[in-house]
Amino acid sequence: xxxxxxxxxxxxxxxxxxxxxxxxxxxxxxxxxxxxxxxxxxxxxxxxxxxxxxxxxxxxxxxxxxxxxxxxxxxxxxxxxxxxxxxxxxxxxxxxxxxxxxxxxxxxxxxxxxxxxxxxxxxxxxxxxxxxxxxxxxxxxxxxxxxxxxxxxxxxxxxxxxxxxxxxxxxxxxxxxxxxxxxxxxxxxxxxxxxxxxxxxxxxxxxxxxxxxxxxxxxxxxxxxxxxxxxxxxxxxxxxxxxxxxxxxxxxxxxxxxxxxxxxxxxxxxxxxxxxxxxxxxxxxxxxxxxxxxxxxxxxxxxxxxxxxxxxxxxxxxxxxxxxxxxxxxxxxxxxxxxxxxxxxxxxxxxxxxxxxxxxxxxxxxxxxxxxxxxxxxxxxxxxxxxxxxxxxxxxxxxxxxxxxxxxxxxxxxxxxxxxxxxxxxxxxxxxxxxxxxxxxxxxxxxxxxxxxxxxxxxxxxxxxxxxxxxxxxxxxxxxxxxxxxxxxxxxxxxxxxxxxxxxxxxxxxxxxxxxxxxxxxxxxxxxxxxxxxxxxxxxxxxxxxxxxxxx
Amino acid sequence: xxxxxxxxxxxxxxxxxxxxxxxxxxxxxxxxxxxxxxxxxxxxxxxxxxxxxxxxxxxxxxxxxxxxxxxxxxxxxxxxxxxxxxxxxxxxxxxxxxxxxxxxxxxxxxxxxxxxxxxxxxxxxxxxxxxxxxxxxxxxxxxxxxxxxxxxxxxxxxxxxxxxxxxxxxxxxxxxxxxxxxxxxxxxxxxxxxxxxxxxxxxxxxxxxxxxxxxxxxxxxxxxxxxxxxxxxxxxxxxxxxxxxxxxxxxxxxxxxxxxxxxxxxxxxxxxxxxxxxxxxxxxxxxxxxxxxxxxxxxxxxxxxxxxxxxxxxxxxxxxxxxxxxxxxxxxxxxxxxxxxxxxxxxxxxxxxxxxxxxxxxxxxxxxx
Numbered sequence: 062x063x064x065x066x067x068x069x070x071x072x073x074x075x076x077x078x079x080x081x082x083x084x085x086x087x088x089x090x091x092x093x094x095x096x097x098x099x100x101x102x103x104x105x106x107x108x109x110x111x112x113x114x115x116x117x118x119x120x121x122x123x124x125x126x127x128x129x130x131x132x133x134x135x136x137x138x139x140x141x142x143x144x145x146x147x148x149x150x151x152x153x154x155x156x157x158x159x160x161x162x163x164x165x166x167x168x169x170x171x172x173x174x175x176x177x178x179x180x181x182x183x184x185x186x187x188x189x190x191x192x193x194x195x196x197x198x199x200x201x202x203x204x205x206x207x208x209x210x211x212x213x214x215x216x217x218x219x220x221x222x223x224x225x226x227x228x229x230x231x232x233x234x235x236x237x238x239x240x241x242x243x244x245x246x247x248x249x250x251x252x253x254x255x256x257x258x259x260x261x262x263x264x265x266x267x268x269x270x271x272x273x274x275x276x277x278x279x280x281x282x283x284x285x286x287x288x289x290x291x292x293x294x295x296x297x298x299x300x301x302x303x304x305x306x307x308x309x310x311x312x313x314x315x316x317x318x319x320x321x322x323x324x325x326x327x328x329x330x331x332x333x334x335x336x337x338x339x340x341x342x343x344x345x346x347x348x349x350x351x352x353x354x355x356x357x358x359x360x361x362x363x364x365x366x367x368x369x370x371x372x373x374x375x376x377x378x379x380x381x382x383x384x385x386x387x388x389x390x391x392x393x394x395x396x397x398x399x400x401x402x403x404x405x406x407x408x409x410x411x412x413x414x415x416x417x418x419x420x421x422x423x424x425x426x427x428x429x430x431x432x433x434x435x436x437x438x439x440x441x442x443x444x445x446x447x448x449x450x451x452x453x454x455x456x457x458x459x460x461x462x463x464x465x466x467x468x469x470x471x472x473x474x475x476x477x478x479x480x481x482x483x484x485x486x487x488x489x490x491x492x493x494x495x496x497x498x499x500x501x502x503x504x505x506x507x508x509x510x511x512x513x514x515x516x517x518x519x520x521x522x523x524x525x526x527x528x529x530x531x532x533x534x535x536x537x538x539x540x541x542x543x544x545x546x547x548x549x550x551x552x553x554x555x556x557x558x559x560x561x562x563x564x565x566x567x568x569x570x571x572x573x574x575x576x577x578x579x580x581x582x583x584x585x586x587x588x589x590x591x592x593x594x595x596x597x598x599x600x601x602x603x604x605x606x607x608x609x610x611x612x613x
Numbered sequence: 614x615x616x617x618x619x620x621x622x623x624x625x626x627x628x629x630x631x632x633x634x635x636x637x638x639x640x641x642x643x644x645x646x647x648x649x650x651x652x653x654x655x656x657x658x659x660x661x662x663x664x665x666x667x668x669x670x671x672x673x674x675x676x677x678x679x680x681x682x683x684x685x686x687x688x689x690x691x692x693x694x695x696x697x698x699x700x701x702x703x704x705x706x707x708x709x710x711x712x713x714x715x716x717x718x719x720x721x722x723x724x725x726x727x728x729x730x731x732x733x734x735x736x737x738x739x740x741x742x743x744x745x746x747x748x749x750x751x752x753x754x755x756x757x758x759x760x761x762x763x764x765x766x767x768x769x770x771x772x773x774x775x776x777x778x779x780x781x782x783x784x785x786x787x788x789x790x791x792x793x794x795x796x797x798x799x800x801x802x803x804x805x806x807x808x809x810x811x812x813x814x815x816x817x818x819x820x821x822x823x824x825x826x827x828x829x830x831x832x833x834x835x836x837x838x839x840x841x842x843x844x845x846x847x848x849x850x851x852x853x854x855x856x857x858x859x860x861x862x863x864x865x866x867x868x869x870x871x872x873x874x875x876x877x878x879x880x881x882x883x884x885x886x887x888x889x890x891x892x893x894x895x896x897x898x899x900x901x902x903x904x905x906x907x908x909x910x911x912x913x914x915x916x917x918x919x920x921x922x923x924x925x926x927x928x929x930x931x932x933x934x935x936x937x938x939x940x941x942x943x944x945x946x947x948x949x950x951x952x953x954x955x956x957x958x959x960x961x962x963x964x965x966x967x968x969x970x971x972x973x974x975x976x977x978x979x980x981x982x
Contacts, residue, residue, distance in 0.1 A: 236765070241722060241769070
């Protein structure tokens with residue numbers, strides 16, 4: 062009964078908004094008019110060049126991102142997990158930290174370096190003979206791809222693949238050596254094929270995340286009128302006369318494109334069960350021999366690009382009188398920090414962010430642990446359905462989820478007073494954080510084994526006492542880690558809440574977006590740095606609590 | 614002819630010696646077993662031979678070729694050693710079919726397609742896997758995977774076949790069957806085998822010679838019968854089979870015949886047992902000693918009025934367990950001393966019965982306490 066209640070609420074929170082989006086795509090009347098149904102929205106999404114172009118751009122960017130980042134990520138994961146590369150543990154940690162850099166902050170850093178007019182790399186190169194003008198332009202297709210590769214695309218794959226490579230049964234490789242194959246040949250013929258299901262699974266996860274991209278295109282694409290579907294949806298909804306039908310139709314198209322990926326991902330996850338076998342011997346790292354130093358150089362270079370440069374230049378950027386103008390006389394100032402820190406708007410947003418992040422984290426620990434517990438420990442008939450539904454938000458692009466919640470809260474009378482409050486943003490964060498949170502707690506519970514609980518029941522403790530005294534105590538570090546992850550996610554969340562935030566409940570992440578839209582880069586980068594700081598501290602705390610990148 | 618020679622080989626894992634100055638010689642065509650409890654260094658020794666670990670001291674010579682030597686600073690990578698190996702988990706590559714698993718090593722050796730096909734078919738036939746060539750390897754049963762692993766290790770006729778606890782993942786019935794199959798196969802092909810196990814039954818039944826290992830060292834090397842009948846150390850004695858041990862004090866030494874007479878203590882005071890002196894035991898009259906015998910070597914006579922004969926003790930069955938093919942009887946020798954005997958099913962036994970236990974002097978050994 063209780064379990065059914067949980068299932069009903071979760072299903073309502075996840076499925077109903079999506080269904081609402083689908084229904085709304087057929088509602089063609091402008092806002093404020095009586096409802097009328099038709100196919101205009103769909104016609105627009107499929108035929109208007111701008112809309113079709115945005116859809117095409119989404120797939121092209123996604124494809125190129127994956128194509129570039131996957132081989133490199135496999136190589137790096139293999140080097141970190143299976144070889145005697147010097148400093149591999151430190152480097153793995155660096156990738157972990159880089160994963161938590163907020164995308165927008167990294168984007169701002171790369172603008173400093175690659176802006177076609179005043180970007181540092183361009184101005185340096187321009188000084189060389191025969192180079193008339195700096196060759197790089199961040200406001201371009203390749204600029205967008207570059208920022209994506211050095212942010213999420215690469216780091217997430219590395220932190221997911223490295224533990225998987227590490228857990229692989231070494232005997233598969235050893236059998237190949239003994240059979241007469243070299244290290245290189247073994248890597249190609251045995252290691253990568255054996256890992257293929259995991260690699261496919263990670264690739265599909267990466268693709269799903271790529272399809273949801275929002276803020277990079279919002280900042281880098283807008284200046285040259287380059288849209289992907291999410292920025293187009295945003296554009297259709299906020300900047301002109303809202304065209305809800307076309308926006309929702311576009312959203313539904315992307316959701317449909319996600320479906321095969323979801324099924325393939327589930328299939329790949331099931332397939333990879335055979336790759337780890339128990340009873341293995343100690344993991345013997347490969348000797349890289351003379352490849353040691355070139356490999357190290359490659360990884361240090363990658364670290365420079367994914368971690369050091371973004372952090373250094375984001376911080377540097379906050380002290381510039383004019384963002385990006387290194388060549389003016391006396392370019393440095395503390396003024397930006399003063400302006401921002403004394404701005405009423407900033408202080409309100411900071412408070413909103415803290416309320417939002419703490420509220421989401423607390424709610425997530427409660428709700429996600431409840432879902433995970435039902436899925437793992439009970440015999441409830443609907444637990445598989447609950448499991449699947451809790452994973453679904455992963456496939457729903459943030460902007461669509463935001464849109465769906467917007468419809469839900471504006472459309473349903475009783476919920477309307479919540480619009481403009483923090484509660485709405487907390488709900489958005491709770492839903493978008495659900496897949497990861499539930500997964501982490503689930504694997505924690507599975508490792509715990511049920512005997513510990515059963516022993517407590519046998520000696521006479523009630524279910525509730527057992528839950529409090531045994532489960533919660535033992536799970537405390539995991540739950541804290543989930544809380545921290547959700548805290549960080551909520552603090553940097555943009556896509557989910559871009560449509561939901563109003564001037565009353567605007568958090569820092571949306572404030573920086575607004576600053577950028579007003580071309581106030583100096584203020585934006587200060588806010589971006591503060592969000593980055595919150596993210597990194599939260600990530601470190603979560604890591605300290607024992608979280609490792611073994612999800613997915 | 615020697616196929617493999619280990620000369621003072623050591624391997625350290627964070628300062629602790631997993632393998633400690635091990636020297637062995639394995640002759641062509643024999644099944645040589647490394648036997649010992651888990652953590653004794655037997656698997657590490659096998660991996661050193663395979664080249665999956667590098668030694669920290671000593672030298673490994675495979676067929677006159679030095680494959681690893683610390684003093685000479687040479688190390689031959691595993692893929693250049695021409696060895697076959699069956700892993701504990703079988704390590705059947707899950708992304709390949711049965712055929713591809715076996716063909717892989719031949720391809721690496723540049724075999725022609727027709728030849729590869731022919732040789733794979735022949736070796737699969739040998740272990741009864743013919744006809745499964747196109748089957749996905751992960752769909753095989755445990756026993757079939759084991760056979761496949763064996764095929765893959767044998768197909769290129771390696772100089773030496775390494776087996777790392779190959780039966781430990783099989784159930785008891787299958788294990789017995791595979792044991793016989795392996796021995797028959799080895800006799801047929803004449804391949805030299807280095808076998809690692811912690812299971813004494815496997816070791817005793819399969820091996821031509823066994824090296825018992827403990828804490829990284831070789832305790833004793835010899836044929837199974839010799840190890841069982843004449844263990845060189847208390848560890849080997851207790852590790853292989855069952856042993857009855859009784860405490861006493863040396864009463865008399867007969868250096869001419871190499872026998873020792875021991876006066877029993879406690880509740881057995883008054884009786885004496887005679888046996889041969891264990892190797893390396895320095896026994897003097899009055900020193901504490903252990904009298905050891907295999908329980909199956911004890912002569913059991915049922916007699917209600919038993920008076921002890923020469924070199925015999927009297928006991929009473931205080932617990933009798935019927936385990937199917939025989940009885941397990943716990944026999945009290947009066948007071949605190951007890952021993953466990955196996956009695957044939959045919960015997961008329963009951964609890965409380967008095968037994969006379971004869972200790973044949975040439976099967977009794979006397980050890981330093």
